Amino acid sequence: MKLIFEKSRSLRSGVSLPDSDVPNVNSIPESLLRDKSPELPEVSELDTVRHYTNLSRMNFGVDTNFYPLGSCTMKYNPKVHEDIAGLDGFNSLHPLLPQLRGGGALTQGALAVIYETEKFLCNLLGFDAFTMQPLAGAHGELTGVMLIAAYHKSKKQSQRKVMLIPDSAHGTNPASAAMAGFIPMEIPTDENCNTDINTLKKYLNDNLAGIMLTSPNTLGIFDEHTQQICSLVHDAGGLAYCDGANLNALIGKLKPAELGFDIMHINLHKTFATPHGGGGPGSGPVGVSEELIPFLPVSRVIKRSDGTYCLEYDHPESIGYTAPFYGNFSIILRAYAYLLTLGIDGLKNVSENAVLNANYIRESLKTFYTPATDRVCMHECVFSPTSQMLKNGIHALDIAKALIDKGIHPPTIYFPLITKEAIMIEPTETESLETLDVFIDAMKEIAENALNCPEMIKNAPESTKVCRPDETQAARHPDIVFTQ
């Protein structure tokens, strides 16, 4: 499709702005003005609407297609959340308004949302406090590991630089650890999909800062050593951090803090049904145990004894400001609506059905693809192509592309890195049995083609406007901006 810039016609206009009611005089000398107006599109309102509506139709979303993308929790995003986020009383609220009258008197409704979400999460997950500031999952990770750094510094243990990270972790874990000044050390996963305790034990000394564990791990498996790992790390003076990317498997069934985790980030855009937006905005609140509360980012929302809410800044040991204000407020608001709607009973159903759906897929496909493990999975299951498929030249990528022709968004592929040719499937709890069966049948048919007529799959997808873009060319000769 042509770019919006290519649809531009000189002097065509797509907006109606008010006439000026003041003299057309400004204070800016000629030398500080642009010599040419910015070359933005000149299109009608209809042009804009049709262009972007047509672009939207080239996307798969949860509302249009089954989207079993592993570790991304592509569950249904309730529509009432969008109505609530669109309320003028929330979305036109200036973030500095609390500073115009003591303690947030002008924004009581918004502060209540932040405070009550934090309290709900504390009770649900077992932590003593949450910061709602982090703007995404990786941002929550960074905040979390910065809290670990501040904690060790306060104990005059700044030599604790080693951060243990299992080899199954998301790439953001080591990257976040590095940005907080830590040295990430990789711990292998054993044959039962658990963290290798013997390797871990080698690092239990005065240089250990902590461990970052994803729970359940990225194979969709609950690490049977979780509690043991947390206590080993604690005994060595380190802290245990939980990456909550996969929290959908546990909510309402278990409080992660009770496993021994001191810190955990969660993704509101995964577990708590806020939209992914095509890659953001997300929200990555961080929960902590009591001893880490002094280090949390400022500001903090508190509830006074008279029931009003206010912002507090006076926390001398705080790591400071990790975001400009109070987090991605309208995302927090959607998550709060979700928590209120489900309540504790609804939340318990979430994890049970997410686990049931994933195991149904695992069981249905285990003779057609190679499962990463025989263990009962949690919210997601991981497969690889069979060795015969690989001999036929069919890879995880080909299977993914073939699914697109079946109207299904592909699972996550080539991750986790510890499984060769991984295909990581997370159906979520909001999908029906019929949808799962359609997916299972599609996967079976693809498996059959992969064995008997692999050429059919190598050319997939055929139903979309583009097929297998040349990524090597894109990286070698980058064209990332349109020039006329």
Place this chain on the structure above:
Amino acid sequence: MSYIANTGEDRDLMLDKIGIDSIEHLWNATGVPEGNTDFASLSSGLSEYEVYTKLKKLSLQNSVELINFLGAGYYDHIIPAVVSAITSRSEFYTAYTPYQPEASQGTLQAIYEYQTAICRLTGMEVANASMYDGGTALFEAMMMAIRITGKRKAVISEAVSPIYREIIKCYSTNLDIELHEIPAGNLDSNHQNLIDIAGNDTACILVQYPNVFGSIEDWGNTVEQIHKKNTLAVCSVYPQALSILKTPAAMGFDIVTGEGQSLGLPLNFGGPYLGFMATEKKLMRKMPGRIVGRTTEKNGGDAFVLTLQAREQHIRRARAMSNICSNENLCALAAIVYLSSVGKQGMVRVGELCASKAVFAKNQILQIEGIEEVEENIPFFNEFVVSLPMDASEFVGKMINKGYAAGFPLGRYYKNRKKQLLIAVTEKRTKEEIKGLANSMEAVLK
């Protein structure tokens, strides 16, 4: 309500297939230990209508009826209806990161167009797919300069938003970075001091345009001198102002970042917002964040993909350019729809309206007895500082009673500016509202 489709019968069928007789036994087989899960304090679920009503009530406890002259980096601009019409297309907002290009051409092309528009606004050659916000983008730009130069000192002007500076300080804590803050002049960035403190050991200077006081400064000469020290010049900009102002590229900046909230995003009590980043082509591979590129597909047509991914955390892990994974994709989409809808003419028009209304407001306000200019003849876009005959924090409190969010009292971040008030005027404000502001200010000061 859990939005779950499975019926009891479905569950039985599925358990049957799995070969386990109950959900409880399935759960036990996962190996998750039994916990003491006392959730007694958590509420039961509510219906959709109850949740909506509860939150609607809370929304009414926020003072959004105030006439808004509050800015300080976050502005109340007109947002054409087209923007939410497009961002509420669920093909956009319920999609994930476009890792599968065939199923995400819509997102990918829109972001390529967004990158192009950011370059056209800033005058720079390349842009990324967006970052969290203006403050984190400026931090990422500093880290990029550190990677490029191999030097670990950075010099930042105090005329950069204090909100951004706090974020940068927070992130720098554990990174062995020497950060120098240069006190601002009256309403300017104290260029000579910046040049003097930035030595050959300095990775970059970080400045803001227009600066936090709203002043527009010519950076051309300063950037030239900074470059002589093999130091990079990084600038955080207000994109709406670039509708009419000389571009940061024309002044020689190497990396340009900014807060994109003014490009079609509601204020939303602090987020989600939109950080953008643009630079020169030769520095492209050192830029953090996602990038969309155009290439060709199997049948020879154009296609868009995420590209240059070898810079990113999912490939490079601990050695990545940044830990950032998301972009603020839906916000970037809002920005490109806004920029297309307002267009070349409209953008200039918005800029002119802002600039002339701000002049009008300043003139009205300076006529009030006791209110003084902080510095004469300093050009500004849509925000300016005046000095009051009283504490500005106390003053804005009194203005609330009159129905105005009159501006931002600078004393909160600058101890020597207790009486200074920063006032923003956008194209939304009418002559009547501006006169009403001035009249109320006069009444409060009497």
